[in-house]
Amino acid sequence: MSQPQAIQPARGRFGDSGVSASDGAIIAARPADGSRLHFLDTIRAAAMLLGIPFHAALIYAAGPGWFVSSDVSHIFYSYLGGLVSGVRMPLFFCVAGMLSAIVLAERDAAAWLRRRLFRLGLPLIAATLVIGPLVMLAKASIDPSPGVIDRWVSLVLQPGEDWIGHLWFLQVLLGCSVLAAALAHFGTRRAGETNSLGFLQFVTPTVGFFIAASFAVSLWRLGVNGLFYVGETRFGLGGWVHEMVRAEALLEYTPYFLLGLIIAGRPVRKSGLTPLAWALFAACGAIYAVVWNTPEVPARMLKYAVLGPFSVLGSVLILDLLRGIISERSDVTDYFVRASYNVYLFHYPIVVGLGVMFLRVDLPIHLEFLTIVAVTFLATLVIDAIIRRTALLELLFNGVLQEKRFSNN
Secondary structure: OOOOOOEOOOOHHHOOOOOOHHHOEOOOOOEOOOOOOHHHHHHHHHHHHOHHHHHHHHHHEOOOOOOOOOOOOEHHHHHHHHHHHHHHHHHHHHHHHHHHHHHHOOOOHHHHHHHHHHHHHHHHHHHHHHHHHHHHHHHHOOOOOOOHHHHHHHHHOOOOHHHHHHHHHHHHHHHHHHHHHHHHHHOOOOOOOOOOOHHHHHOOOOHHHHHHHHHHHHHHHHHHHHHHHHHHHOOOOOOHHHHHOOHHHHHHHHHHHHHHHHHOOOOOEOOOOHHHHHHHHHHHHHHHHHHOOOOOHHHHHHHHHHHHHHHHHHHHHHHHHHHHHOOOOOHHHHHHHHHHHHHHHHHHHHHHHHHHHHOOOOOOHHHHHHHHHHHHHHHHHHHHHHHHOOHHHHHHHHOOOOOOOOOOO
């Protein structure tokens, strides 16, 4: 086990702030030894691993059902799904932005982007071709009547959302990588310094800024949702292209990636507004957990009103909280950091398949949920072990030949 990470003030692209963790900063800069901020890798891994209980909870959540939906529901899983969905992927993309900014401060933007396009693009293609048909086979099995193969072939031959499923996150990462590289390439350059991220370097990341940004994100996500709703209902702009190319998700999650670019390597001073930030996060999270799966228009409006504070402040405050807790590396955390990407990549068809199986089995709802989570977790760890020991599989699904995977390095 290594020593706790020493934190140095931000320099280079991020400016010389002269503020460290001991000064009450929420997010501190890169370790003094130049190594990765492993607590960010750990948080990102945790966000991916939470995909298992989140998708399992959708099967048993009350309200409008997922495409795999149990006849027996429980309000607990609605609340669990809301709490996880509201902050999990925003936090993931915020961390992705932070890691991207740290690497772009030291590397050529064009070379970094070429590497990212390969490391994300190849797994997106391979996983789509392998995982999509598996999910569609499980979906075709929901109907217990004969003709599963015929229904499966029909789904496979039809382009649409079933091909993408949870893999939309790779599309968003690709889009955000292009944006980050463009900002780094066209950003101002000063003599003796490395890449700048343009106008983002002039943003002062205070608690007040993030409170204001959280409400701006609410308006942004409401506007994006409304824009695509009008496009689909009034102008017929939906269809399989929209389902397979997740432009809506890219627009919804890019703000969190930008927040990560702003935070990276620069401290965020704690202030008298910090308790207000925690209160807003808690209150908005509680409201979001109640209304997130409610289809009525007033509830959907309320959902977007509270989503910004819940997701933005949650990301920043959780980063601050866990930075102080996850202060040391261990073999256990390193293992799950390495495994988390493959676990997330392959958990979806397993959760869906087990959910379909339990539609025909009468067990206590909590036992079914725990069984799905446990079996999926163990099965995906086995899949990860196989991929890590097979050069071709690691190339196809991780975009690399060496063991170290899914980093921005």
